[in-house]
Amino acid sequence: MKKITVIGLGAGSLDGLPLGIYRMVKQANHLYLRTEKHPVVAELAAEGVTYESFDAIYEAHDQFPEVYEEISECLLHLAEEKGAIIYAVPGHPLVAERTVQLLLDKAGQRGVDVEIKGGQSFLDPVFASLKIDPVEGFALLDGTDLRGHQIQPGLHNVICQVYDAFVASDVKLTLMEVYPDEYPVTVVTAAGIAGEEQIETVPLYELDRLTSYSNLTTVYVSPTEEARVLNRQFWRLREIVAILRSPNGCPWDREQTHQSIRKNLIEETYEVLETIDDDDPDAMCEEMGDLLLQIMLHSQMAEEDGFFTVQDVIAGLNEKLIRRHPHVFGTSEAEDADKALENWEAIKKKEKEGKGKETVSRLDGVPRDLPAILTAYKYQKKAADVGFDWDKLSDVLDKVKEEWEELKEAQTLEHRREELGDLLFVIVNVARFMKIDPEEALALTNKKFYYRFSYIEKKLREAGKTFEDTTLDEMENWWQEAKQKKKEEEGI
The missing domain is CATH 1.10.287.1080 (MazG-like)
Structure with a gap:
């Protein structure tokens, strides 16, 4: 019989090992460890337990996925060769153990049975050391593959597998997408292990400057209700707009309809365009927020009427982007921008035909x-x-x-x-x-006209004159002066 029995070595000392697991380890003929860099391993070795570890595989690869892939393959080969083996991992086999998941995925196809035995998870001593109650809600996240959207400011965020300063640096940058640079984070190493446990709380920007990182390190970020954190969350924007439209919200917002704020959508769009023309990132950021507000208001109104929600808007957009970019998300190719646009238009046309939209002219779009x-x-x-x-x-x-x-x-x-x-x-x-683009060309000329005409007005003010007591020749001279000045500023 080909079988891999996976056991957990617990969070720290031999005292925390369940009796059944301890007996299995002591009686094992073929014992393999993901890593021997775990406190309980030294105690087991002192009792005469023999084993082989996969630490050499870590040294042979630069990326963790490659390490885990090779370990899982080695274990399957060993099971095929030896029949029955025991694979021991730190903590619990089903908590933050990628090799175990790979084994479960592959074993059936290879005719290998995988049995999971228990073990104390690292979470228990971490919760005890931090004195937090997980029932309040927590997110367990992988530091080697942390994404900004996974972080939930309202929960206890527990980030494991922060093995070294390099992983800590990646974790820091991801957390900075959500939290201020000085937000306090807590680093827990060897939780619950007497004489080895370390707990440090530092500002987020210092997270990768610590020297205590190891395979027993966990980063903890506490829940917060701070506005500067929550206001960066999309759900908070949706909540605010819903409150504004609620019976206890703003009287003006409650009265609006799609038609009444229609013009606002157009005006806000042009204000964004103005910031683009002015090359003003700060203003662009603000005006794009105003434009987004219009989308949120229309979506909220539609939700109240039972038509669609902003999630439906986002889902439809995501599906469309994936569908119209088969050269990115599919199997087709586009060697340049023209080909990509051609693909887009062809797919768009097919979509319209599929919806049964009848058009009198190809100009109707x-x-x-x-x-x-x-x-x-x-x-x-x-x-x-x-x-x-x-x-x-x-x-x-x-x-x-x-x-x-x-x-x-x-x-x-x-x-x-x-x-x-x-x-x-x-x-x-x-x-x-x-x-x-003729619209852009005319907009550029309008901007140029504005600059030169306002220069004339400036010269009139400096001279204490008005348009009425100024000749056309004088204004033309100032016009040409403004033109030359602009060229000099632009180095032409």
């Missing part, structure tokens, strides 16, 4: 409320995709001249409006041929 210039740009691009386009830029420039002449010849207001629209439309086509 362009949102109705886009600015006119951007709408023209998107119409032209969609038409060009099916070959309705000029062959070269010179043809478009000839069309500009033609539309310009027609505008000059127009006599009535209605005719001039129409011809001006035609001219603007073809100029957008020029931008498209030159691979320039």
